[in-house]
Amino acid sequence: xxxxxxxxxxxxxxxxxxxxxxxxxxxxxxxxxxxxxxxxxxxxxxxxxxxxxxxxxxxxxxxxxxxxxxxxxxxxxxxxxxxxxxxxxxxxxxxxxxxxxxxxxxxxxxxxxxxxxxx
Amino acid sequence: xxxxxxxxxxxxxxxxxxxxxxxxxxxxxxxxxxxxxxxxxxxxxxxxxxxxxxxxxxxxxxxxxxxxxxxxxxxxxxxxxxxxxxxxxxxxxxxxxxxxxxxxxxxxxx
Numbered sequence: 001x002x003x004x005x006x007x008x009x010x011x012x013x014x015x016x017x018x019x020x021x022x023x024x025x026x027x028x029x030x031x032x033x034x035x036x037x038x039x040x041x042x043x044x045x046x047x048x049x050x051x052x053x054x055x056x057x058x059x060x061x062x063x064x065x066x067x068x069x070x071x072x073x074x075x076x077x078x079x080x081x082x083x084x085x086x087x088x089x090x091x092x093x094x095x096x097x098x099x100x101x102x103x104x105x106x107x108x109x110x111x112x113x114x115x116x117x118x119x
Numbered sequence: 120x121x122x123x124x125x126x127x128x129x130x131x132x133x134x135x136x137x138x139x140x141x142x143x144x145x146x147x148x149x150x151x152x153x154x155x156x157x158x159x160x161x162x163x164x165x166x167x168x169x170x171x172x173x174x175x176x177x178x179x180x181x182x183x184x185x186x187x188x189x190x191x192x193x194x195x196x197x198x199x200x201x202x203x204x205x206x207x208x209x210x211x212x213x214x215x216x217x218x219x220x221x222x223x224x225x226x227x228x229x
Contacts, residue, residue, distance in 0.1 A: 004162070042123070042206050042219025043163065056215045091162050110162030 002026065004111035006092050012117045018080040021114045025073070025094030031055075031106060034067055034077050035091040037113070043091055049075065050097070082118045089113040121146045125207050125220035132197055132227050140192040140223045142207030152190050153217065154183050155206040163206055166192075197227045 005024040013019050025032050030051050035043035046065065048055040051072040060067065064083070069075040079086055091113045095106035122145040132138055144152065151170055155163035167176045169185040176183050180201065182193040192205055204222040 040221065042208070042221050044219070045216050048215055059216065093162070107165050107168065109165065112160070113162050 004092055004094055004109055006090075006111040006114055008114055009112065010115050010117075012119065013082055014119050015084055016081040018078065019082055019116060020076050020078045021090050021092075021116075023075045023077070023092030023111060025075075025092070026096075026109055029094035029096050029109070030072070031095045031097055032069055032075050033093040033095075033108060034075070035093065037089045037091055039088070046077070079116075082116075084118050087116055087118045089115050121209055121211055121214075121218040123207055123209055123218050123220035125205075125223050127223060128221070129224045130226070132194075132225070134198055134227055134229050135196045137193070137195045137197070139194070140205055140225070142190040142192070142220055143188060144190070144207075144209045145188075146209045146211045146218075148212035150210045150212045150214070152185055153208040153210070154190070154192055155208070157204045157206055157222065166205075194225070197225075199227045199229050201225065202227045 007022050011019055032049045034046045036046055037043045046060045047057040047067045049069040052069050065079055067077045091110055093108040093110045095108045097106055124143045126141045151168050153168050154166040156166055157163045167183040172185055172187045174185050180195050184191045204224045206219055206222045208217040208219040210217045
């Protein structure tokens with residue numbers, strides 16, 4: 001089974017530039033997540049999609065970050081304009097809904113991430 | 120606000136030297152507690168989900184346990200290939216947002 005694919009793996013940009021990341025989840029996984037992981041910290045959820053609808057984006061800085069998941073499959077995360085503090089690894093994860101016990105604690109499968117450096 | 124604190128931040132063990140990692144949490148109603156392993160340059164890899172106090176799960180040399188305030192990840196007779204950062208996360212009832220700890224960096228020397 002192919003895992004979660006992300007590209008690019010690395011990106012270096014200057015502040016105020018724009019950048020976009022792409023994610024292709026595991027086939028059949030309806031739920032897709034974008035996380036930000038700053039060096040030395042745990043991942044922080046930015047946005048969660050169920051099919052092509054947004055489930056939660058309360059932690060997404062909407063003044064500069066945007067995400068879409070057209071057709072309910074792959075997704076893009078964009079930062080415009082980037083700031084120095086956006087330097088981090090951006091992780092995409094997917095899961096198959098239906099975690100049992102009558103509520104969703106779905107096992108998340110993570111991609112390798114995109115390491116963003118903002119100079 | 121949900122909080123997760125992992126200790127120690129870093130742990131060095133000799134091969135075969137068993138130990139435990141701690142994850143203390145504060146959450147308003149636990150939906151689930153998760154353990155992940157993260158190797159350098161890779162995304163987290165799922166290990167376990169625990170739902171209620173008293174629950175235990177095992178996988179090879181790893182055993183995860185859960186109480187109402189904390190979880191332990193016990194590593195029995197570790198090998199160098201167990202070296203990684205171990206992340207703990209909690210999810211509250213009624214929330215879709217998991218809260219991760221900062222992780223414990225484990226190094227096992229041969």
